[in-house]
Amino acid sequence: MKEFWSDRIRDMVPYTPGEQPRDRKFIKLNTNENPYPPSDGTLAAIRDAAGAELRRYPDPECTALREALAAFHGLTPEQIFVGNGSDEVLAFCFQAFFTPGRTVLFPDITYSFYPVYASLFGQDYREIPLDGDFGLPVEAFLGGSGGVVIANPNAPTGRDIPLSDIRRILEANSEAAVLVDEAYVDFGAQSAVELIGGYPNLVVVRTMSKSRSLAGLRVGYAMGNAGLIAALNCVKNSFNSYTLDRVAQAGAEASVRDADYFRAVVARVVRTRDAAAARLKELGFRVYDSAANFLFISHDKAPARELLSGLRERGILVRWWDKPRIDNCLRVTIGTDGEMETFCRVIGELVGAYT
Amino acid sequence: MKEFWSDRIRDMVPYTPGEQPRDRKFIKLNTNENPYPPSDGTLAAIRDAAGAELRRYPDPECTALREALAAFHGLTPEQIFVGNGSDEVLAFCFQAFFTPGRTVLFPDITYSFYPVYASLFGQDYREIPLDGDFGLPVEAFLGGSGGVVIANPNAPTGRDIPLSDIRRILEANSEAAVLVDEAYVDFGAQSAVELIGGYPNLVVVRTMSKSRSLAGLRVGYAMGNAGLIAALNCVKNSFNSYTLDRVAQAGAEASVRDADYFRAVVARVVRTRDAAAARLKELGFRVYDSAANFLFISHDKAPARELLSGLRERGILVRWWDKPRIDNCLRVTIGTDGEMETFCRVIGELVGAYT
Numbered sequence: 001m002k003e004f005w006s007d008r009i010r011d012m013v014p015y016t017p018g019e020q021p022r023d024r025k026f027i028k029l030n031t032n033e034n035p036y037p038p039s040d041g042t043l044a045a046i047r048d049a050a051g052a053e054l055r056r057y058p059d060p061e062c063t064a065l066r067e068a069l070a071a072f073h074g075l076t077p078e079q080i081f082v083g084n085g086s087d088e089v090l091a092f093c094f095q096a097f098f099t100p101g102r103t104v105l106f107p108d109i110t111y112s113f114y115p116v117y118a119s120l121f122g123q124d125y126r127e128i129p130l131d132g133d134f135g136l137p138v139e140a141f142l143g144g145s146g147g148v149v150i151a152n153p154n155a156p157t158g159r160d161i162p163l164s165d166i167r168r169i170l171e172a173n174s175e176a177a178v179l180v181d182e183a184y185v186d187f188g189a190q191s192a193v194e195l196i197g198g199y200p201n202l203v204v205v206r207t208m209s210k211s212r213s214l215a216g217l218r219v220g221y222a223m224g225n226a227g228l229i230a231a232l233n234c235v236k237n238s239f240n241s242y243t244l245d246r247v248a249q250a251g252a253e254a255s256v257r258d259a260d261y262f263r264a265v266v267a268r269v270v271r272t273r274d275a276a277a278a279r280l281k282e283l284g285f286r287v288y289d290s291a292a293n294f295l296f297i298s299h300d301k302a303p304a305r306e307l308l309s310g311l312r313e314r315g316i317l318v319r320w321w322d323k324p325r326i327d328n329c330l331r332v333t334i335g336t337d338g339e340m341e342t343f344c345r346v347i348g349e350l351v352g353a354y355t
Numbered sequence: 356m357k358e359f360w361s362d363r364i365r366d367m368v369p370y371t372p373g374e375q376p377r378d379r380k381f382i383k384l385n386t387n388e389n390p391y392p393p394s395d396g397t398l399a400a401i402r403d404a405a406g407a408e409l410r411r412y413p414d415p416e417c418t419a420l421r422e423a424l425a426a427f428h429g430l431t432p433e434q435i436f437v438g439n440g441s442d443e444v445l446a447f448c449f450q451a452f453f454t455p456g457r458t459v460l461f462p463d464i465t466y467s468f469y470p471v472y473a474s475l476f477g478q479d480y481r482e483i484p485l486d487g488d489f490g491l492p493v494e495a496f497l498g499g500s501g502g503v504v505i506a507n508p509n510a511p512t513g514r515d516i517p518l519s520d521i522r523r524i525l526e527a528n529s530e531a532a533v534l535v536d537e538a539y540v541d542f543g544a545q546s547a548v549e550l551i552g553g554y555p556n557l558v559v560v561r562t563m564s565k566s567r568s569l570a571g572l573r574v575g576y577a578m579g580n581a582g583l584i585a586a587l588n589c590v591k592n593s594f595n596s597y598t599l600d601r602v603a604q605a606g607a608e609a610s611v612r613d614a615d616y617f618r619a620v621v622a623r624v625v626r627t628r629d630a631a632a633a634r635l636k637e638l639g640f641r642v643y644d645s646a647a648n649f650l651f652i653s654h655d656k657a658p659a660r661e662l663l664s665g666l667r668e669r670g671i672l673v674r675w676w677d678k679p680r681i682d683n684c685l686r687v688t689i690g691t692d693g694e695m696e697t698f699c700r701v702i703g704e705l706v707g708a709y710t
Contacts, residue, residue: 004532004556005586007454008476014592017415028411037407046409046602050401052392054571054606056383057564060372084439087595095475099362120450120593121363177359201359209412216409216601231360237369238475240442246571247401247602251409 008122015116018319027342029333030317032155032184032294034213034269036336038251039261042214045254049247058246060237065249068256069221073193079223081232082252084243086183086207086220089232091117092239093203093222096231097177098123102146109134109326111155111181130157134288134296138165142172151181153189156319156331158290160189170199177228179203186211186266187273188291193223200225210293211266212255219244219252269293269334276332276340283348284355298329302354310350316343367475370468373674382697384688385672387510387539387649389568389624391691393606394616397569400609404602413601415592420604423611424576428548434578436587437607439598441538441562441575444587446472447594448558448577451586452532453478457501464489464681466510466536485512489643489651493520497527506536508544511674511686513645515544525554532583534558541566541621542628543646548578555580565648566621567610574599574607624648624689631687631695638703639710653684657709665705671698 002010018031037043066077073080083089094117098104101124106114108127118125128140134157141148148169153160170178178201180192185206192204203224209215222232236243244252255262273295277287280297288296298304307330308320319331334340357365373386392398421432428435438444449472453459456479461469463482473480483495489512496503503524508515525533533556535547540561547559558579564570577587591598599607610617628650632642635652643651653659662685663675674686689695 001582001585003582004452005582005589006450006452009451009586009589009593012589012593014589015596016592017412017596020412020414022414022418031412033412034410036410038409043405043409046405047402050398050405050606054393054398054401055389055391055568057372057375057386057388057570058573059375059377063377084598084600085595087597091594095361096364097359097361116593120590213410215412218413218597218600227356227358227360230356231364234360234364234367234369235475237371238364238367238471239446240440241370241372242442242573243439245439245573245600245603247606248600251405251602 012119013116015113019317021317025315027316027335027339029335029339029343030319031215032210032333033215034210034265034293035334035339036213036265036268038213038255039258041258042251042255046247046251049250054246058242058244058249060241062244062249065253065256068253072256072259073223075193075196075223078226079196079229081222081229082244083220083222083236085209085218086181086205087113088243089205089220089222090179090181092232092235093177093179093205094118094121094123096235097179097203097228098147100124102176104147104149105141105145106149107136107154109154109157110151114149134159136161136165138168141169145173145176147176148173148178149181150179151183152192153184153187153291155184155292156294156321156326157288157296158292158294159288160291163190163192163195166192167195170195170202174201177201177203179205181205183207184210184292187270187293196224200227203228208252208255212262213265214252214255217248217251219248272337272340273334276334276344279344283344283351294331294333296329296331299351302351304328304330307347307350311346314346316346363477368471370471374672376672380670382671382690382694384690384694384698385674386570387565387688388570389565389620389648390689390694391568391620391623393568393610394613396613397606397610401602401606404605409601413597413599413604415596417599417604420608420611423608427611427614428578430548430551430578433581434551434584436577436584437599438575438577438591440564440573441536441560442468443598444560444575444577445534445536447587447590448532448534448560449473449476449478451590452534452558452583453502455479457531459502459504460496460500461504462491462509464509464512465506469504489514491516491520493523496524500528500531502531503528503533504536505534506538507547508539508646510539510647511649511676511681512643512651513647513649514643515646518545518547518550521547522550525550525557529556532556532558534560536560538562539565539647542625542648551579555582558583563607563610567617568620569607569610572603572606574603627692627695628689631689631699634699638699638706649686649688651684651686654706657706659683659685662702662705666701669701671701
């Protein structure tokens, strides 16, 4: 089967994305998508892009989109890099900033793509164990390194890290790039964007898949000083000159400009999350504090793996990992109020069988 | 400027794509785009994809698109890999099939992204000089290797290679993957797709940017035996699980299904190309036989670099490389009949000053 495969990839274990069912209709709380649609302006911009100009290559520099993002974040376009989803942006970051032989640090429980990138690019890494409550042991990141990757808020726990801790990590690793993956930051954590001016080693990565309801459009971006952004462009232009198609550029730009809609959607998800968290606590769940659009929950009496199957049988998908320390936890994406109502009712019934 | 850059990329020289002017209006014959729009069905499918479902991740396996391509090419979906433009697909091929320390072969004059990929992934390569007329010296590819990359027809020369030569290269390199980059094949070369069943080391790469008028949508694909395709999926899923957005998948699928439109557009470009070639010969140009949607031309008396500037001043962009052996050549994309009429008239006037 692996005839003709590069030696480099024979032993690779790729990332496993959450299930995307194509047949049966589920309440889908397993991949942290937004329950609300993109803004009308976004959809209109996409439809407008469906014209004869598609025969032309897109702008390889995504100029209009980077200008919109710069205005939104109070940065310059030279401080922004845009890619085909934050997964691509993160992969480019690993290539651009980390050197084989110099150890990169990230938590043991975090976005499971980080160790996959490191393996793909032959880089050394060390997984720092989170503490018992899945808090970040900041001290362990202060001894210097070949790079640091931190998700804030973290996935799949939802826990956030204060900016003061990020600042300490930046200062203690001043010789290396520090990536802060803010995929979920809009739902309640403090963004490190305001530190960019002060820390030339800081790269902040964002996605439009969660808070902007555009998982299907594949747009992510990185922010940092212009020298770091130039490194990302060097990698991109050695890999694929045009990673973002015309339609995605147009839709993403319109989304960034529709700031009011974005804020309203985020506020709604946060309200639903907080109500669901309270309800799950009443049902006896441990619910970790979440600054994201999902909840990380566990129950003393009801094994997570069995709840996962029970929910699936009743048409509800959530995410579970067969991994030490978190194998009694479920990650539940925040859906609409109605979906969360159903979810809480069904999981309450399932838990009833154990208590 | 290169503080925090990975040692791996400090000395990288990225690929330089052709100019994409954003202000002035040009007759754009510099990046091998199609002069005709995508089919109506393609544009309608893109507009239909602009809905609430964009909040969901796309199908990571591009199932519907792969099924359409399989039907079109007489293959199975397991023999097809889809990516974000053929540049991404080629980059994945270099990672998936070539191993550092084993020399990969490609011509000295060919798509200039190949050596960039090899450098990015730390791979060894040897550039085999094309013969005086830019023909492929097949014998030089028959000594065994760590991999072969051949563009058919070649870029920027437009010259094609008969299948019998491809077959010899496949047989002489039976321990290694042989990539045949068929970006331009629809305009007149023989495709190697029919060899896939017989050669487990063959990978054929295609783009929808040229013959399908979809440069702006970023869709490319690879075809080969299922084991090779699995290697590409291994790399992709270690890099970016969802490289093709929902809109691109929908548009590309519709384009593949609109086979009549596709054939009509290709035939029209070929007719225009052949007429322009005849006219340029009358003007004293050497015109290399082209099986692509561009012409590679040179003139004994009029230096290519000066023609390039003269054309640009008169609002016409073509492509020129500051590279030994081809620095007196221009690559001219085939536009509409009207655009080629203007191009031939203008270049005729420019050449008049030298003769």
